[in-house]
Amino acid sequence: MQIVILGAGYAGIRAAFDLDHLLRTHGRADQVTLVDRNPYHQLIQVLHRTATAGIETHESIYALEPLLRNRSVHFVQAGVQAIVPLERIVTLENGQQLAYDRLVIALGAETAYGHVPGAREYSLPLHTYEHALHLRDHLIAQFSAAARTSDPREQRILLTTAIVGGGYTGCQFAGELAAWADDLCEQTGAPRSEVRIALIEHESLLLKQFGEWATREAERVLDAQGVSVYLNTDVEAVEPNLLHVAGNRVLRAGTIVWAGGIQGPALLRESGLPVDAAGRVRVDRYLRVEDQALIFAAGDCAAIPDVSEGTTVPATASYAMRQGAHLAETLLAEVEGRAPRPYEPLKLGEMVSLGPHYALGNPLGIPLTGYPALLMKKGIEQYYRATIEGPLA
Ligand SMILES: Cc1cc2nc3c(=O)[nH]c(=O)nc-3n(C[C@H](O)[C@H](O)[C@H](O)COP(=O)(O)OP(=O)(O)OC[C@H]3O[C@@H](n4cnc5c(N)ncnc54)[C@H](O)[C@@H]3O)c2cc1C
Known part of the structure; x- marks a missing residue:
């Protein structure tokens, strides 16, 4: 056959x-x-x-x-x-x-953009290896440009990242970016005080598959890392470096990451x-x-x-x-x-990381947070790698 x-x-x-x-x-x-x-x-x-x-x-x-x-x-x-x-x-x-x-x-x-005008054209997805490399290079370029400009408004836009979608991709990326921003500023000379990370979710829960406890925990941890979380917030349209949000509000961001769903x-x-x-x-x-x-x-x-x-x-x-x-x-x-x-x-159960030093999850249905959860997440990843690399994998 x-x-x-x-x-x-x-x-x-x-x-x-x-x-x-x-x-x-x-x-x-x-x-x-x-x-x-x-x-x-x-x-x-x-x-x-x-x-x-x-x-x-x-x-x-x-x-x-x-x-x-x-x-x-x-x-x-x-x-x-x-x-x-x-x-x-x-x-x-x-x-x-x-x-x-x-x-x-x-x-x-594939990344799902819903019917949000401009989302496909003016945001960056994170679903493939190529997307990840492109996003990384884009962020380095934005921070480097911010270090070169003397215009405070432009600098602020260049250093603002808006992440649309508070699921696995959005939350994990937000946590990692918050940690990386320190190094990135040091390497490029961009001012750390001007870095903004906004995580925008149209429902009332982050990581909704885990339930309410995880939303509260994720919000607390991301907030402590300097990520501003906006729940119940609908993105209505995307333009270059600009998000239109429900209620006639706008957010200017040099980097817009679309983690709003898959199809x-x-x-x-x-x-x-x-x-x-x-x-x-x-x-x-x-x-x-x-x-x-x-x-x-x-x-x-x-x-x-x-x-x-x-x-x-x-x-x-x-x-x-x-x-x-x-x-x-x-x-x-x-x-x-x-x-x-x-x-x-x-x-x-599932595990999700919120930056390099924190994770949460529900292994066998039991809520687990912090370092033990991080160790477990890393262990699962290592196990997966072993099954791929092994002779009978
Ligand atoms: C940033 C991010 C973080 C995530 N974190 C977690 C996590 O912590 N835990 C977790 O369990 N899940 C996580 N997920 C979800 C998880 O990655 C997916 O559920 C998983 O990849 C699905 O596996 P799959 O085999 O269905 O598809 P994939 O792993 O996406 O594989 C599909 C394959 O098909 C190939 N392909 C697609 N279209 C074509 C085509 N037309 N022609 C030829 N080849 C094609 C692709 O190249 C790819 O190799 C995360 C996802 C993202 C984006």
């Missing part, structure tokens, strides 16, 4: 590595092909640290070639253009076509697959795309039912990874002609 996996992110790489291992140990010779537009696997969940020089750039990506050296997975570096279920092919941006017997879609998500890749809808309101492909309890016997999906691009909660499974790296592992078993069952097992989301 030809099994094609689209996307070498958390879900895709896990599915590919585990399936390769399972097929070999079961003496099967089915072909696994992994497709990604990049020659590397990105650790998206550390990109806020790449964007603020908190880690070396190479620490947020893994070149795929060495990871695949001792595996039978065939890698194709190309952008995916469309999926054609009727012909069982995937078309690539380079004009190539890939035929499949079973397909896994693990293409992650499924447009190509899923354009390929005629069933998608939800956020553009994520709808799957059943087996992670099989609705009405498509041969196509599965996992990770941020999939709307996966959480039957016990009556919702969909959250879009996080840890769920994506476990869904990839689950799909490897499902695909082995498929090639061996056995019935697959339904996917049950394992709720181990």
Whole structure:
């Protein structure tokens, strides 16, 4: 059988590595092909640290070639253009076509700008390695320009960063930037007293998936780091270096970061697959795309039912990874002609950092804050790295 996996992110790489291992140990010779537009696997969940020089750039990506050296997975570096279920092919941006017997879609998500005019054009996203490098270089340039100007108004704008969205990306980036600002001012000569960081959230909660306790804690910690948090604040339009906020207010900022949400890749809808309101492909309890016997999906691009909660499974790296592992078993069952097992989301809790020295989370549902939470978050990251680097990863 030809099994094609689209996307070498958390879900895709896990599915590919585990399936390769399972097929070999079961003496099967089915072909696994992994497709990604990049020659590397990105650790998206550390990109806020790449964007603020908190880690070396190479620490947020893994070149795929060495990871695949001792595996039978065939890698194709190309952008995916469309999926054609009727012909069982995937078309690539380079004009190539890939035929499949079973397909896994693990293409992650795109930044969602809602219908906010100017948001796409005049803000910076933080969802890929390239975004992170661009944002880091932009901030260095803004701070350097601020050090050179003698106009106090211009200096203040250059040193103001507005972050739209108080979820994982926005909160983690705000905390890291607050810490980096000290070094950045020292390196560039920009005045630290003029640095402003505004975190703008249109709902009444930061990190809403954790509940109210986490909002209060995140607000307290970010405030202590000099981040101004604005809740219940709608951004209505974005212009160059300017945010229009509800109530006819404006905020001038030399850097506007858009962390306002994610949506499924447009190509899923354009390929005629069933998608939800956020553009994520709808799957059943087996992670099989609705009405498509041969196509599965996992990770941020999939709307996966959480039957016990009556919702969909959250879009996080840890769920994506476990869904990839689950799909490897499902695909082995498929090639061996056995019935697959339904996917049950394992709720181990989530962790989020607020700067280099603080984290909070709910491991196994228990609220945890401060240094113990930070240690746990770092431990989870190290564990993930080990599973990627390891021989049977
Ligand atoms: C700044 C930030 C911090 C985060 N922090 C955390 C955290 O602390 N904990 C946590 O659990 N989650 C966190 N998340 C969320 C987490 O990163 C995502 O849930 C996770 O990356 C989803 O994994 P995935 O496999 O679905 O997609 P991804 O990891 O995004 O992988 C998708 C892959 O598909 C490829 N691709 C996409 N489109 C195409 C195309 N058309 N053609 C070819 N290839 C394509 C991409 O290059 C990528 O390799 C964070 C996200 C961000 C942005």
